[in-house]
Each structure stands twice: as C-alpha cells, then as structure tokens.
Amino acid sequence: xxxxxxxxxxxxxxxxxxxxxxxxxxxxxxxxxxxxxxxxxxxxxxxxxxxxxxxxxxxxxxxxxxxxxxxxxxxxxxxxxxxxxxxxxxxxxxxxxxxxxxxxxxxxxxxxxxxxxxxxxxxxxxxxxxxxxxxxxxxxxxxxxxxxxxxxxxxxxxxxxxxxxxxxxxxxxxxxxxxxxxxxxxxxxxxxxxxxxxxxxxxxxxxxxxxxxxxxxxxxxxxxxxxxxxxxxxxxxxxxxxxxxxxxxxxxxxxxxxxxxxxxxxxxxxxxxxxxxxxxxxxxxxxxxxxxxxxxxxxxxxxxxxxxxxxxxxxxxxxxxxxxxxxxxxxxxxxxxxxxxxxxxxxxxxxxxxxxxxxxxxxxxxxxxxxxxxxxxxxxxxxxxxxxxxxxxxxxxxxxxxxxxxxxxxxxxxxxxxxxxxxxxxxxxxxxxxxxxxxxxxxxxxxxxxxxxxxxxxxxxxxxxxxxxxxxxxxxxxxxxxxxxxxxxxxxxxxxxxxxxxxxxxxxxxxxxxxxxxxxxxxxxxxxxxxxxxxxxxxxxxxxx
Amino acid sequence: xxxxxxxxxxxxxxxxxxxxxxxxxxxxxxxxxxxxxxxxxxxxxxxxxxxxxxxxxxxxxxxxxxxxxxxxxxxxxxxxxxxxxxxxxxxxxxxxxxxxxxxxxxxxxxxxxxxxxxxxxxxxxxxxxxxxxxxxxxxxxxxxxxxxxxxxxxxxxxxxxxxxxxxxxxxxxxxxxxxxxxxxxxxxxxxxxxxxxxxxxxxxxxxxxxxxxxxxxxxxxxxxxxxxxxxxxxxxxxxxxxxxxxxxxxxxxxxxxxxxxxxxxxxxxxxxxxxxxxxxxxxxxxxxxxxxxxxxxxxxxxxxxxxxxxxxxxxxxxxxxxxxxxxxxxxxxxxxxxxxxxxxxxxxxxxxxxxxxxxxxxxxxxxxxxxxxxxxxxxxxxxxxxxxxxxxxxxxxxxxxxxxxxxxxxxxxxxxxxxxxxxxxxxxxxxxxxx
Numbered sequence: 001x002x003x004x005x006x007x008x009x010x011x012x013x014x015x016x017x018x019x020x021x022x023x024x025x026x027x028x029x030x031x032x033x034x035x036x037x038x039x040x041x042x043x044x045x046x047x048x049x050x051x052x053x054x055x056x057x058x059x060x061x062x063x064x065x066x067x068x069x070x071x072x073x074x075x076x077x078x079x080x081x082x083x084x085x086x087x088x089x090x091x092x093x094x095x096x097x098x099x100x101x102x103x104x105x106x107x108x109x110x111x112x113x114x115x116x117x118x119x120x121x122x123x124x125x126x127x128x129x130x131x132x133x134x135x136x137x138x139x140x141x142x143x144x145x146x147x148x149x150x151x152x153x154x155x156x157x158x159x160x161x162x163x164x165x166x167x168x169x170x171x172x173x174x175x176x177x178x179x180x181x182x183x184x185x186x187x188x189x190x191x192x193x194x195x196x197x198x199x200x201x202x203x204x205x206x207x208x209x210x211x212x213x214x215x216x217x218x219x220x221x222x223x224x225x226x227x228x229x230x231x232x233x234x235x236x237x238x239x240x241x242x243x244x245x246x247x248x249x250x251x252x253x254x255x256x257x258x259x260x261x262x263x264x265x266x267x268x269x270x271x272x273x274x275x276x277x278x279x280x281x282x283x284x285x286x287x288x289x290x291x292x293x294x295x296x297x298x299x300x301x302x303x304x305x306x307x308x309x310x311x312x313x314x315x316x317x318x319x320x321x322x323x324x325x326x327x328x329x330x331x332x333x334x335x336x337x338x339x340x341x342x343x344x345x346x347x348x349x350x351x352x353x354x355x356x357x358x359x360x361x362x363x364x365x366x367x368x369x370x371x372x373x374x375x376x377x378x379x380x381x382x383x384x385x386x387x388x389x390x391x392x393x394x395x396x397x398x399x400x401x402x403x404x405x406x407x408x409x410x411x412x413x414x415x416x417x418x419x420x421x422x423x424x425x426x427x428x429x430x431x432x433x434x435x436x437x438x439x440x441x442x443x444x445x446x447x448x449x450x451x452x453x454x455x456x457x458x459x460x461x462x463x464x465x466x467x468x469x470x471x472x473x474x475x476x477x478x479x480x481x482x483x484x485x486x487x488x489x490x491x492x493x494x495x496x497x498x499x500x501x502x503x504x505x506x507x508x509x510x511x512x513x514x515x516x517x518x519x520x521x522x523x524x525x526x527x528x529x530x531x532x533x534x535x536x537x538x539x540x541x542x543x544x545x
Numbered sequence: 546x547x548x549x550x551x552x553x554x555x556x557x558x559x560x561x562x563x564x565x566x567x568x569x570x571x572x573x574x575x576x577x578x579x580x581x582x583x584x585x586x587x588x589x590x591x592x593x594x595x596x597x598x599x600x601x602x603x604x605x606x607x608x609x610x611x612x613x614x615x616x617x618x619x620x621x622x623x624x625x626x627x628x629x630x631x632x633x634x635x636x637x638x639x640x641x642x643x644x645x646x647x648x649x650x651x652x653x654x655x656x657x658x659x660x661x662x663x664x665x666x667x668x669x670x671x672x673x674x675x676x677x678x679x680x681x682x683x684x685x686x687x688x689x690x691x692x693x694x695x696x697x698x699x700x701x702x703x704x705x706x707x708x709x710x711x712x713x714x715x716x717x718x719x720x721x722x723x724x725x726x727x728x729x730x731x732x733x734x735x736x737x738x739x740x741x742x743x744x745x746x747x748x749x750x751x752x753x754x755x756x757x758x759x760x761x762x763x764x765x766x767x768x769x770x771x772x773x774x775x776x777x778x779x780x781x782x783x784x785x786x787x788x789x790x791x792x793x794x795x796x797x798x799x800x801x802x803x804x805x806x807x808x809x810x811x812x813x814x815x816x817x818x819x820x821x822x823x824x825x826x827x828x829x830x831x832x833x834x835x836x837x838x839x840x841x842x843x844x845x846x847x848x849x850x851x852x853x854x855x856x857x858x859x860x861x862x863x864x865x866x867x868x869x870x871x872x873x874x875x876x877x878x879x880x881x882x883x884x885x886x887x888x889x890x891x892x893x894x895x896x897x898x899x900x901x902x903x904x905x906x907x908x909x910x911x912x913x914x915x916x917x918x919x920x921x922x923x924x925x926x927x928x929x930x931x932x933x934x935x936x937x938x939x940x941x942x943x944x945x946x947x948x949x950x951x952x953x954x955x956x957x958x959x960x961x962x963x964x965x966x967x968x969x970x971x972x973x974x975x976x977x978x979x980x
Contacts, residue, residue: 201886207879215873420753422887424865426910427918428901429752431868432876432883432892439886 068092080265082182083472085255089178090171092256099170106160113156116145120333128340140333140349148324155316162309169302174254176465179472180458181251186269187454188240188247190485194446195233195240197489201440202233208432268486269453277400287396287474293389293467301385301468307378314371321367325360329353385466392463399459402452411449411488414442446488453485592648592730595740595792596949598779598936599771603643611652611698614645616667618689618711618723619660625750625767626777626862629917632756633722633772634661640722640772641744642709648730649704655697657689661718664688667697668712669727670796671816671838674699682713689713704731705818706792706838708744720749720759722772724796735819737842738787738946743770745833745854745934747797752863753913762798764866767917768859768933775860776922776929778936780951781852783845784944791852793831794838801859804830805843805938807850814840830855845940849924849955854934862932864919871895902928925954 068091080088090096122138145152209226212218245259252259288296298304333349421438424430464471594602605612616636623633623640636642647653659665666689668680678699682688689695707727711718726742746769749761770778783789790813793803811825816838833839853860871894880892889910893901902920904910906928912918922929929935941952967973 197886204879204883204886208876208883211874211876211879212869212871215870215875217870217872217874418887420913422889423911423913424752426891427752427863427905427912427916428868428893428898429863429865429913429916431865431871432890433869435887435890436883 077264079267080182080263082179085182085251085265086175086178086470086472088255088257089174093174093178093254094256096171096174097256099167102163103167106163109156109159109163111156113153113159114149116149117142120331122335126340132340132342134338134340136335136337138333138335138349140331140351143330143332144324144327147327147330148320151316151320151323155313155320158309158313158316162306162313165302165306165309169306172302172468172470173465175470176461178254179461179464181247181254182265183269183454183457183461185244185247185251185265187450188244189265190268190450191447192237192240192244193485193489194443194450195237197443197446198440199230199233199237201436201443202230205433205436205440206230208436269450269457271453272400272403272456277404287393287463290389290393293393293463294386296469297385297389297467298382301381301466304378304381304385304468307374307381311371311374311378314367314374318364318367318371321360321363325355325358325364328355388462388466392459392466395459396456396463399452399456403449403456406445406449406452410445411442414445415488418442446485449488450485592646592734593737593740595644595646595726595728595742597641597644597726597742597771598781599773599777600639600641601643603637603645605647605653608654611654612647613654613656615656615658616642616725617658617660618665618667618718621722623722623772624777625748625769625772625774626917629750629767629774629862629915630755631748631750631915634718635722635772636725640724641746642723642725644726644728644742645709646728646730647701649701649732651729652700653698656694657697658694659689659691662691664690664713665711665718665723666695666713667709669697669699670708670710670836671705672699672707672727672729673702680709680712682711701729703818704729705814705816706742706794706840707816708794708796708838710796717759719796720761721757722746722748726792726794728792729818731818735790736788737790739781739783739789739845740792741781741790742792742794744772744794745770745797745801746772747799750863752916755915765798766863768797768854768856768861770934770936774862774917774933775931775935779949780936781938782944782949782952783938783940784946785845785847785940785942787845787940788842789845789938790840790842792838792840793833795833795835798835799856799859800832800834801934802830802832802855803839803841803853804855805841805850805852807848807938808843808846810841810843812839813842845938847940847942847955848957850938850940852936852938853931858933860931860933860935861919862917862921872897899928899930902930 068088119139119141122136122140124134124136126134126136128134206226206229209218209223213220213223249259251265252261252263255263257263287293329352331349331351333351335345335347335349337345339345418435418438421430421435425432425435460474461471464474603614603616605614607613618634618636619638621633621635621638621640622630623635624630633640645653645655655667657665657667664682666680666682666686669678676685678697679685680697686695707729708724709727710724724744724746726744728742747765748767748769749758749764750766751758752766767774773779781789781791791805792814793801795801806829809827809829810831812828812831813825814820819840828841831839831841858864871892874892874895876892876895880890883890883892891904891910893904898920902918905912905918905921906923917932919932920928920930922931922935939952939955941955944952
C-alpha cells in the first residue's frame with residue numbers, strides 16, 4: 001500500500017491526536033499550551049530550584065512534579081500500575097521536562113515571525129562655515145518586512161507547530177518507554193521468583209544427595225555433581241537479582257525517581273486475555289488489521305507529523321526567501337532637512353537593494369538541502385513505521401502463540417509429568433532425584449513462559465509506539481481465567497496430600513495420627529475403596545481367571 | 546468345576562468346532578469337549594488329567610481315530626492381576642494358550658489358524674515328530690500367513706511335559722504371550738493324585754503402559770506363572786497325603802530356581818517323561834532352565850506353603866531397576882522441604898522396603914496407571930510382600946477329590962505357630978562372633 005506522506009500541510013487543520021488516555025492528552029495539551037503562552041514550565045521550575053543551589057537529587061525531590069511523584073509512588077502503598085507509572089513519567093521524567101523546554105523555541109519562533117524590524121530614526125547636523133548648520137531628520141522602515149509579514153507569520157507558526165509536535169512525540173515515546181520498562185521490570189522480578197524456586201530445588205537435590213552420601217549410597221562424583229548443580233543455580237539466581245536491579249534502575253529513571261526509594265510495582269505480569277490471544281475474524285482482540293494500523297499510524301504518529309510539519313516549514317521558508325530575494329530589501333522613509341540658508345525640505349525616502357548580483361542563492365541552496373534531508377528523513381520514518389508495525393504485529397502474534405503453547409501444552413504437560421513422576425516414585429520405580437529433577441524442569445519451563453508473556457507486552461508496546469497510540473488501548477488485563485506465573489508457581493496438589501498437610505510419620509508408623517488431611521496408617525490392614533480389589537485378589541480369595 | 550471363563554471358552558470353542566465339523570466331510574465322531582478336562586474322572590479319560598491354574602485345557606474332536614485340536618493365534622486382552630491388563634497375543638483367547646493334553650501313541654491333528662496380522666507357526670517344543678511338523682517357519686514349513694489355517698498331524702511317540710510356541714518372529718510373539726503347555730500322558734496311568742502344570746514367563750510391561758515390549762531382553766517388569774502374577778495366581782490345592790505333581794515349563798528368558806516350602810520334593814521328570822526312580826533327586830529348589838521343563842512330586846503335608854521362584858526380583862512386581870539406594874538414608878528435615886514443592890512426597894526405604902506395601906495398601910499414593918505395586922498381597926498375619934512368581938500350595942485334610950477351590954487360610958494347630966515372646970529389643974543375650 002502506498003501512502004502519500006510528503007503532502008502539503010494545512011497547519012490550521014492539523015491538531016494533535018494522541019488517541020491515548022484523556023488525561024494524557026490533556027496533560028500534553030496543557031504542557032504545550034502553557035509553554036507557548038509563557039506560563040512556567042517544568043523546566044523552569046527545575047531551573048529555579050537548581051539555581052537555589054540544590055543538588056540534582058534534591059532538585060528531583062523538591063520540584064512540584066517530583067513531590068507529586070513521591071506522593072503517588074511512596075505514600076500510596078498500592079503497587080504501581082502501568083497507567084500510574086505513565087502519569088508519573090509524564091510529569092516527572094527529567095528528559096521529557098527538558099524537551100518540554102524546547103517549546104520555548106517555538107514561542108521564540110512565533111514572536112520572530114510576527115515581528116517587523118523597528119523603524120530607523122536618523123538625525124544629522126552638518127556644520128557650515130556660514131555659521132548655520134544643516135540639520136537632517138529621517139525615519140525609515142523596512143517595506144520588505146511588511147510585504148513578507150504574512151508569510152513569515154505562517155512560517156513561524158509552522159515551525160512552532162513542528163517543535164510542539166516533536167515535544168508531544170517525545171512525550172508519547174516516554175509513555176511507551178514507561179510501559180516497556182514497566183513490563184521489563186515485572187518480568188525480571190518474576191524471573192527472579194522462578195530462579196529462587198530453581199535454586200531451592202537445586203539445594204534440595206544437594207541436601208538429599210548429601211544425605212545419601214552420609215548413608216554411603218552415592219559416590220563422591222554424584223555428590224560433586226549435585227554441588228555443581230546447586231552452585232550453578234545460585235549463580236543464575238545472583239544474575240537474576242542483578243537483572244532486577246538493572247530493570248528497576250531503568251524504570252526509576254523513566255519515572256524520574258531514585259531506584260533506592262521505597263516504591264513497588266505489581267507482583268506479576270498481566271496475563272493476556274484469551275480474546276487477545278486467539279484471533280477472531282482475522283482480528284486479535286483489540287488490534288485492528290495491519291492496513292488499518294498503518295493508516296492510523298500515518299495519521300497519528302506525532303513524530304511523523306512533526307517531520308511533515310518541518311517539511312512544510314522549510315517549503316514556506318523557501319517561498320519566503322524567494323520572495324525576499326526577488327524583491328530585495330526595500331526601505332521606506334521620510335526626511336526633513338533644514339538647509340543652512342534656512343530653507344526646509346521634506347520628502348519621502350526609498351532605499352532598494354537591487355537584486356542584481358545576488359538573489360540569496362546560498363540561502364536557497366541551504367534551505368533546499370535541509371528540505372531534501374527532511375524529506376528523506378520522512379521517507380525513512382515512514383519506512384521504519386511500516387516495518388515497526390509489521391514487526392510488532394508479528395512479534396505479538398508469535399508471543400501470543402508461545403503463550404498459548406505454554407498455557408495449553410507445555411505447562412500442563414510439565415505439571416502432568418511431575419505428577420506422573422511422583423506416581424512412579426510412590427511405586428519405587430524411580431528415586432527421589434528424578435522427582436526433584438522433574439520439578440526443576442517444570443520451573444525452568446516457567447522461565448520461558450515469563451519470557452513469552454514479557455515478549456507479548458513488549459510487542460504490544462512496540463505496536464502502540466509504531467502506531468502512535470497509548471499501549472493501554474491494546475491491553476485487556478481481564479484475563480478471564482488465564483493462569484499467571486503465581487498460579488503455576490503454586491505446587492500442584494499432585495497425587496498426594498495438600499501442601500504441608502501431610503505430616504507423614506513413616507519413621508514412627510504406628511503412632512496415632514490426627515487431622516482429616518493427614519494420611520494415616522490406621523487402615524493399613526484394610527483395603528481402601530480404590531484398593532478394594534487387593535482384598536479380592538489376595539490369596540484368601542484367589543479369583544478364577 | 547467349570548469356571549465362567551472356561552464356560553465361555555467352551556462356548557467359543559464349540560462354535561469353532563462346529564464350523565470345523567460342518568466343513569469336514571471326514572468328521573465321524575466328536576468327543577464332547579470339556580474345557581477343563583481334569584473334571585473328568587481318570588477312568589473316563591484314561592489318564593489323570595492335568596490342571597492348569599488360571600488356565601484351561603483345549604478340547605478336541607475325534608475324527609477317524611485322530612484327536613483334532615484347533616488353535617487360533619490372536620490378539621487378546623489379558624489381565625496379569627487386577628490393576629494390570631495388556632494387549633497380548635495368545636491362543637484361543639488366552640495366554641498361555643490352552644493346555645493340550647493327549648496320550649502317548651495318540652495321533653493328533655492340530656489346526657492352527659492365524660488371526661494375527663503377521664505370519665506365525667507353532668513349534669511343538671520337545672516333541673519327536675517329522676521334520677516338516679516341527680513348526681520352524683522357513684525351515685521346516687512355510688509361514689502361516691494371516692488368515693490361513695495350517696494342519697499339523699503326527700503321532701505322539703513319547704510322554705512327558707512339553708510346550709508349544711511360535712517359531713516365527715519368536716522374539717515378538719513369545720514376548721507378547723504366545724505359548725502353551727503340551728502334556729503327553731503315558732499309556733499306563735501314573736500314581737499321581739493331582740497333576741498341575743505351570744508355564745513361567747517374563748513380561749516387559751513397563752509401568753503405565755498396556756502392551757508388553759518385545760525389545761527388552763533383561764530388565765523385565767513382571768514374572769508370571771501361567772501369565773498371572775501374585776496375588777492373582779491360583780493356589781495349588783491338595784488333600785493331606787495326596788501325591789502331587791507340578792510340571793513346570795520355562796519359556797521365559799531367565800532360569801528359575803523354583804522353591805517349595807515345607808517339603809522335600811522329588812524331581813521326577815521333564816520333557817523326557819517320568820524318569821526312573823533311580824534318577825529322581827530330592828530337592829527343595831529346582832532350577833528350571835530356559836526352554837526346559839521339570840516335574841516335581843511330593844506328598845502333600847497340611848499347611849499353607851509358599852511356592853515361588855527363588856530369584857528375589859522374580860517375586861516382585863514392577864520395580865525400579867536403577868533407583869538410588871534409600872536404605873539407611875535419613876531424610877528427616879529434607880522430606881518436609883521437598884513436600885513444599887511436591888505435596889505428598891514421601892521418602893521411603895530408610896529402614897528397608899517393607900513399609901512400601903503398607904503405604905500402598907493404605908491408599909496413600911496411587912502409582913502409574915495399569916501398574917502393580919512391587920510388593921502386594923495380604924495373608925492372615927499381614928502383608929505378604931510378594932509379587933510375580935509366587936503362589937501357595939494349600940493342603941488340607943478335608944479336600945474332596947477334584948475340588949480345586951481355594952480352602953482359605955490355614956488354621957494351624959495350637960502351639961505350631963511362631964509367637965512373640967518379647968518386645969524388648971535387648972531381649973536375651975544372643976551370641977555374636979567375637980571380634
């Protein structure tokens with residue numbers, strides 16, 4: 001599909017469309033408008049605070065934005081949601097605050113565009129040897145400024161719009177970045193949880209091996225291998241812990257707060273809604289078809305709009321320069337002169353720079369070059385946009401399929417394998433180590449599941465970023481029964497007794513047991529229902545075949 | 546006594562025989578087949594019939610002085626013991642196939658219909674017969690293709706305990722259960738009151754599966770008498786003072802030292818027939834080698850007597866062959882932590898394996914589907930902790946002739962049962978070898 005991307009821009013008709021949350025849009029508009037109107041910007045606030053000699057950290061801590069962030073993050077003990085994280089980032093991200101300050105350039109452009117050079121007053125007094133001086137009064141102003149005023153105003157407005165769009169695009173990028181780091185941080189925490197379980201199981205394998213070694217039942221080699229396994233699991237756990245720290249630090253930078261501050265985010269990654277995972281009529285949940293997404297992206301991407309506006313501004317600049325250079329600089333004025341003999345002369349004054357030898361070609365060439373660069377950049381941006389949408393869609397579909405594979409096949413199969421392994425251990429067909437290894441394998445599969453869910457949300461974020469909308473419009477966290485990592489980390493009831501309720505005392509087998517959930521040996525000599533057949537096929541009642 | 550299975554077998558065989566009779570113009574007379582020939586009196590049969598515990602005897606038809614039997618090779622559903630069934634291959638609906646019983650000098654015709662999906666043959670193991678009747682596919686005869694029926698016909702020139710089995714794709718067909726006993730009685734009746742036959746076998750019935758694995762050569766899971774495992778093997782029943790013979794054939798892939806408690810038996814015969822008394826050996830354990838048959842005889846003494854293969858793992862059902870040795874391993878403290886990850890986990894075997902059956906019988910933990918616990922069976926005094934090739938010889942004073950029903954547990958006379966005299970582990974002063 002071909003989209004015309006280098007088209008003329010009607011500045012008046014272009015409005016900022018974010019399709020994001022209303023408050024995000026409102027915040028962007030307020031920030032942009034207030035800056036244009038000369039209200040205090042966040043950057044100004046920061047600058048003021050900094051000028052008081054505060055350190056960088058204290059500047060973060062005492063700005064109104066930082067105070068708000070602190071209140072939301074620290075004082076509200078509710079774990080940080082993705083949406084709340086975006087709110088904080090938009091008001092407290094320091095890079096974004098610096099970019100907001102660029103709106104000052106837009107303001108300057110508007111002023112510059114609407115300006116006509118100040119009139120030039122002249123006065124001269126010429127001494128005469130006749131004793132009476134000649135006095136000349138004059139006033140002049142640029143006719144060219146007046147002629148080009150309208151086009152310059154339009155140019156300035158366009159340039160200001162380009163800056164505004166760039167700032168807003170940055171805000172959208174910050175929003176996407178916040179989601180990205182949010183999911184990455186959550187995923188890193190969940191991976192840490194899984195590594196903790198893997199390490200715990202590896203420790204149990206070692207501890208069990210040690211017990212077997214103490215009994216003289218395993219070799220030194222087997223004990224050494226168990227130690228290796230436990231140590232490797234510890235190292236993996238340390239790496240996972242470091243990854244959490246890195247992810248938290250990146251998240252804190254986006255939020256504009258310190259990583260060391262006491263703020264928390266949700267416990268587990270949201271699990272995609274089944275409607276989002278399973279395509280219906282060619283659509284994936286809330287995700288429209290690729291062509292629609294591309295069209296939306298071309299209409300909504302603020303950086304694309306900023307690039308288009310920049311081209312429009314350069315074209316206007318080219319036109320304006322062309323007019324100025326063709327006309328040449330014309331000064332209009334009036335002079336009043338008192339001659340030495342007392343005669344007074346009054347009349348208009350015109351000065352014209354005749355564009356005979358130079359028509360400002362060097363500037364034209366520069367603007368043309370800038371225009372070509374801007375057009376190339378726009379084409380590149382459109383290409384990247386197209387690719388980004390395609391890649392994000394593919395990534396989303398791929399990760400959705402992976403999640404389905406994990407949820408419907410691998411994880412149930414792993415749980416089943418653990419249960420079946422336990423059954424074999426109950427019948428002494430295999431030993432304790434196989435059971436522990438099976439459980440360890442189940443945990444290791446969960447790592448892949450976390451990766452898949454993380455990939456899914458990152459692909460969603462990338463898709464939203466590519467289309468130029470807020471990621472949350474693609475998110476439906478009402479997972480209608482999908483199982484999260486926490487669910488999978490809970491031990492399956494398996495074939496035995498509930499967790500920790502089985503106070504088996506096989507070392508004192510005939511001690512009376514209490515509690516309904518506690519298996520006892522009281523019925524050792526009577527066949528339970530599911531083993532009733534034992535009684536029938538014992539020697540006392542040898543059944544006929 | 547005719548069991549339900551025997552009755553069904555009889556009905557099925559009647560249909561087969563009717564068909565054969567209808568299509569055979571030479572058929573002149575038939576002997577009303579009885580699926581358990583041992584229910585007939587010696588006088589009626591002219592010999593003391595053999596009893597095949599858990600099995601049955603193949604009826605025959607007499608045609609022109611020839612005893613005609615009909616075997617059909619087919620896939621069957623077989624139960625080793627309640628809780629373990631499998632798709633096996635056998636004859637006439639069972640494994641082992643029905644016991645063929647005849648008398649030295651008889652001319653027999655054995656029809657073999659192949660209902661398998663691959664060819665087969667039947668080799669008459671140990672029989673003296675024409676080369677072309679020996680049943681070695683490709684060597685002594687063409688293979689019996691699926692759907693075909695072959696007739697083997699020969700004169701029985703010997704007596705003794707024999708077997709039959711395929712000699713085509715032997716590894717698979719025998720591993721799946723195709724085998725049977727072929728008992729040839731001497732012309733002169735023998736002074737045997739009760740004559741039993743058992744065919745030993747091994748099965749790679751991997752826990753959780755439902756078809757024997759023919760590729761296994763060493764690590765078998767189930768060990769059987771007449772394709773049954775304890776506690777599903779019928780007891781050998783006798784009246785006090787009766788002379789009992791147990792014929793044992795081995796078509797498994799291991800030798801079996803067969804041990805009978807409570808008596809010193811005589812090894813009296815093999816596929817060479819009943820040996821002269823001078824050749825008898827008094828034993829309590831007799832090794833029956835692969836491909837061999839052995840007859841043992843004894844005078845029944847009252848009691849419940851264990852009768853089993855003395856290879857310990859042959860008297861166990863499915864068990865792990867490579868499990869880490871848990872004996873002496875103290876898992877206290879670790880076990881609880883493992884249970885946090887694996888609810889229901891139970892460490893077993895620190896003080897031996899005996900607790901295993903208690904756990905299983907108590908219903909603590911189910912095992913894999915279609916799998917028997919390695920130790921099972923309960924007697925009047927508790928768990929018997931056996932499996933595989935284990936059964937009992939039950940001798941009572943009041944067993945009627947031809948009564949093979951289980952008489953229940955033995956009630957020993959007063960003061961003839963071991964009893965507890967102390968619970969003190971330091972009781973007495975047992976001498977130990979000075980160090």
